[in-house]
Amino acid sequence: MEQRIHSGLFTRVLGPPPCAGAPTLVLVHGLGLSGRYFVPLARRLAARGFTVLVPDLPGNARSRAAVRRMPDVVQTADTLARWHRRLVPAPSLLVANSVGCQVAAALAARHPSLAHRLVLLGPAITPGASAWRQAGRLLADAPREPLSLIGVAAADYLVTGPLRFAASLRHALRDAAAAFEGHLSRIAVPTLVVRGAGDTIASEAWTRRVTRLIAVGRASEVAGAAHAAHYSTPDAVAELIETFAAGENP
Numbered sequence: 001m002e003q004r005i006h007s008g009l010f011t012r013v014l015g016p017p018p019c020a021g022a023p024t025l026v027l028v029h030g031l032g033l034s035g036r037y038f039v040p041l042a043r044r045l046a047a048r049g050f051t052v053l054v055p056d057l058p059g060n061a062r063s064r065a066a067v068r069r070m071p072d073v074v075q076t077a078d079t080l081a082r083w084h085r086r087l088v089p090a091p092s093l094l095v096a097n098s099v100g101c102q103v104a105a106a107l108a109a110r111h112p113s114l115a116h117r118l119v120l121l122g123p124a125i126t127p128g129a130s131a132w133r134q135a136g137r138l139l140a141d142a143p144r145e146p147l148s149l150i151g152v153a154a155a156d157y158l159v160t161g162p163l164r165f166a167a168s169l170r171h172a173l174r175d176a177a178a179a180f181e182g183h184l185s186r187i188a189v190p191t192l193v194v195r196g197a198g199d200t201i202a203s204e205a206w207t208r209r210v211t212r213l214i215a216v217g218r219a220s221e222v223a224g225a226a227h228a229a230h231y232s233t234p235d236a237v238a239e240l241i242e243t244f245a246a247g248e249n250p
Contacts, residue, residue: 001013001014001039001042001043002014006055006083006086006087007082007083007086007087008058008063008066008079008083009055009056009057009058009063009066009079009080009083010034010035010055010056010061010062010063011035011053011054011055011056011083011087012035012039012042012052012053012054012055013051013052013053013054014042014043014045014046014051014052014054015045015046015049015050015051015052016049016051017051018051018053018087018088018089019051019089023049023050023051023093023245024050024051024052024053024088024090024092024093025042025045025050025051025052025053025092025093025094025095025241025245026053026054026055026080026084026088026092026093026094026095027041027042027052027053027054027095027096028055028057028080028094028095028096028097028100028101028103028104029054029056029057029060029096029097029098029100030097030098030099030100030124031098031099031165031168031169031172032060032156032157032160032164032165032168032169033060033061033153033156033157033160034056034060034061034062034156034159034160035054035055035056035061036061036152036156037149037152037153037156037228037230037231038054038095038097038230038231039054040230040231040234041095041230041231041234041237041238042054043234044234044235044238045238045241045242048238048242050242050245053087053088053092055080055083057076057079057080057100057103058071058075058076058079058080059071059076059160059164059168060156060160060164060168061156061159061160062159064159064160064161064164066079067079069167070164070167070168070171071171072171072174072175073099073102073103073106073171073172073175073179073180074106074110074175074179076103076106077103077104077106077107077110077111078107078110078111080103080107081107081110081111081114084107084111084114085114088114091113091114091115091116092114092115092116093115093116093117093118093119093241093245094107094108094115094117094118094119095118095119095121095230095241096118096119096120096121096123097121097122097227097228097230098121098122098123098124098201098202098227098228099124099125099168099172101120101121101122101123101124102123102124102125102172102175102176102180102183104118104120105118105120105123105180105183105184105187106175106179106183108183108186108187108188108189109182109183109184109186109187110183112188112189115189116189117189117190117191117192117244117245118187118189118190118191118192119191119192119194119240119241119244120191120192120193120194120210121194121195121228121229121230121237122194122195122196122199122201122202122207122227122228122229123193123202123206123207123210124172124176124201124202124227125172125173125175125176125180126176126202126203126206127176127177127180127181128176128177129173129176130173131169131170131173134169134173134201137200137201138201140200141199141200141201141226141227144198144200144226144227145226145227145228145231145232146231146232149228149231149232181213184210184213184214185213185214185215187214187215187217188215188216189216190216190218190244190247191211191214191216191217191218192217192218192219192220192240192241192244193207193210193211193214193217193218193219193220194219194220194221194222194229194237194240195207195219195220195221195222195229196221196222196225196226196227196228196229196232196233197221197222197223197224197225198224198225198226199225199226199227199229200226200227201227202227207219220240222236222237222240223236225237
C-alpha cells in the first residue's frame with residue numbers, strides 16, 4: 001500500500017497505479033474519521049484488480065493540515081473533486097460511508113463528469129435529525145461493531161480533534177436539512193445503496209427513501225453487519241461492489 005500526500009490530501013493507493021481505461025475506486029470516509037477503516041475493504045478490492053484510492057478528507061486525521069478551518073460538505077466535495085481531477089484520469093466509482101455519502105452525493109451532483117457509479121454505505125445523516133439524536137444512534141450502533149473498529153475510530157477522532165469534529169457535525173446536520181436530498185435527486189449515474197441489517201444510524205426506511213430519490217438507484221442489505229458494513233464484512237461488501245461495477249445487479 002502506497003501512502004503519500006496528493007493535492008494536499010493524505011492518500012492511500014492500493015492496486016495498480018491509476019490509468020485511463022482501468023477501473024478506479026475512490027473510498028470516502030465518514031465524520032471525523034480517516035480512510036484507515038476502509039483499508040480491509042480496499043485490500044480486497046485491490047486483490048480483485050481495482051485501483052483503490054483512500055483519501056483522508058480535508059481537516060480530518062492525516063489531512064488535518066490541509067485546511068485552516070473545517071470545510072462544510074460542499075466545500076469538502078469541491079476539494080475532493082480537485083484532488084480527483086489531478087490524480088484520477090477518468091471517472092471513478094465512488095464508495096462512501098455514513099456522512100461521507102453526503103460528500104459523495106454533493107460531488108456527483110456538482111461534478112457529474114467525475115463519477116460513473118456510486119455505492120452509498122449506510123447513508124447519513126437523516127434530514128431533521130438533531131445532534132443529540134445522532135449521538136444516540138451512534139452510541140446504539142457502537143456495541144454492534146467490531147471492537148477493533150472502536151479503537152480505530154477513537155484514535156481518528158483524537159487526531160481530528162473535538163473542535164473540528166463538532167464543526168463537521170454542525171456542517172453535516174445543516175447539509176442534511178438543506179441540501180442532501182437535493183443532491184441525491186441530481187445523481188444521474190447508477191447508484192447502489194447498501195445497509196447493514198443491524199444499522200441503527202441509517203434506518204431501513206431512510207435508505208429506501210435515498211434509493212427512491214436517485215434516478216438509477218437500487219438497494220442491498222448485508223446480513224451480520226451494522227453501520228460500518230465495509231469494515232465488519234469486507235468480503236461481502238467487496239463482492240457487492242465488484243458485481244455492481246461490472247454492471248450486474250448485486
